[in-house]
Amino acid sequence: MELGHVVVTGGAGFIGSHLLTLALENSKSVTVVDLRPQSHPNANHLVLDISDKDSLFSNLPRQIDTIFHLAARTSVLQSINDPQGVFETNVVGTQNLLEVARQRGAGRILLASTNAVVGNLPTGKITETAPLRPLTPYGSTKAAAEVLANAYSACYGIKSTHLRLTNVYGEGMAKKDSIVPRLMRTALGLSTFSIYGDGEQFRDYVYVKDVAKAFIQLAGTDYQGPVVIGSAISVSVNALIEKVSKAAGVRIEFDRVSAKPGEMRGVSVDNTLSISLGVTIDTHLDEGLARTWNDFKSNQEIRNS
Template sequence: MGTIQIMQILVTGGAGFIGGHLAQRFAADGHDVVVLDNRDPFYDLDIKQHNVDAGQEAARNSDGSYEFIEGDVRDAELVTDLVADADYVYHQAAQAGVRPSVKNPRKYDEVNVNGTLNLLDACRDEGIERFVMASSSSVYGKPQYLPYDEQHPTTPVSPYGASKLAAERYACAYSEVYDLSTVALRYFTVYGPRMRPNMAISNFVSRCHNGEPPVIYGDGTQTRDFTYIEDVIDANMTLLHEDAADGKAVNIGSTDNIEIKTLATEIRDQIDPDLDLVYEERHDADAEHTHAATDRAEELLGYDPDHTIREGVAKFIDWYRDNRDWYEPLVRQS
């Protein structure tokens, strides 16, 4: 059996949901992980502490190591210092959230675009192996056809989507002009343990556990590709050794696309089938439909997501029940 080559991996946003799982997996696999995160108070910091704890524990139980650096991707000097020691950079840090970006677009530009440029400059100068960044289905905007493939026009309808598109375009341009290996993974609504508390699935699960009907914004016919966190992490892991996606943006979605009201019904039925569904006014910045074509991910990364929505939701509900004491209050207050 071959031995795993130990890598130094910088995970930005590693106290967040996706970055937290990534750092945990890298540490569990025996790599040396450095997390850079400013613990942005976008949602409750207790969850971020659980993410950091999970990474530290993974490192204790493996030959890996885990270091947490509290700092900002907008700090070019700090970023340069950290990238100098890294073989790979997995850039997950971002000002996330479509709706809040409408209130404060400039902050999204500063963090998501300029922060990414700081990292790209450092990666180019230090000659790292690969820069992998989290992009988003929000780059597509209103669908001209579905499912979105990567050739679909990119016309984001929120400042958040515009900032993610600018960031990934820079990453692809750096690959072209500086021969830096970069990949942008366009995530489609990721969910799972320790997910951001202000997202539909955590809200539905929490309300159903408390005998309250799930609240749907709009008529519930909006569709999403809910992507289970483990499938997202697997796609990222592939990029430790696979260079076929260099310079490209790649969709990372799920196996089944569902309507929000079907999701709410599925969760309600698994927890408390007697509950009704409640409908409230839809927010304009929310996408009507997102649906990923994942052919490129399959072809270039061998992407083959393991979780149907039913399986992923069941896993999340199990986790929720085991962690209800600390997680539920955070969902309730979000």
């Protein structure tokens, strides 16, 4: 697949670094925009803040065909504590990228989004037709980014696809604070883990290399709009602890605390559309967790932090 001249924002991050490897195999050139100082030696790396429009326009290449937009502040807690800062990165930054696409003739932009844009569905599986009802500043900024992209598609013909990702896990997530790395830190004896309530809250988990592959696969289609990217298999916290314990070969100890007020009981998604578009989510959770553990336990930065 030939994607032309590609820009990957957040290309030095957890998901972005995996996507970057695939983008380099399928493009004429790749430019990474990230606040981190380095990515891949074969990519042109720019240390830029996407909320700084002048810096973007001054430094990005004149010719751009495809933009993979992953740069964002993704912590829900950070969005509650600093909604303005998260807005500047996630909404203003997206608007700046869309303007780059418009003025430099990029025909395609693919956004990393989230199923948090639809909030808490009381029943049923999350699909692309669920109304936008975000419950946090983070979810709201991602919903706003999708709406902006829709407007640029309608007005300027820029094809936009919004990948609504479930809980992504995999190699390279050692510094993340989501449930899988927290459990793995506990398995290494570096932290403790608490279950909120009965532990039967359930979520969908999707392997990072399948997510990176999904970006490339969707870039080769003409589909525009939201698409759910997940395994369509939801797992409870209790079951996930068992699975991570098996991957790590140790019994993970935990304590129980009161349930968080307002926490979603469960997230279940329907990935029928993504499959029909040629996306292949084929890494089983047990296999993915084993790979993640092998990467995690060998990361010296974790032990030294």
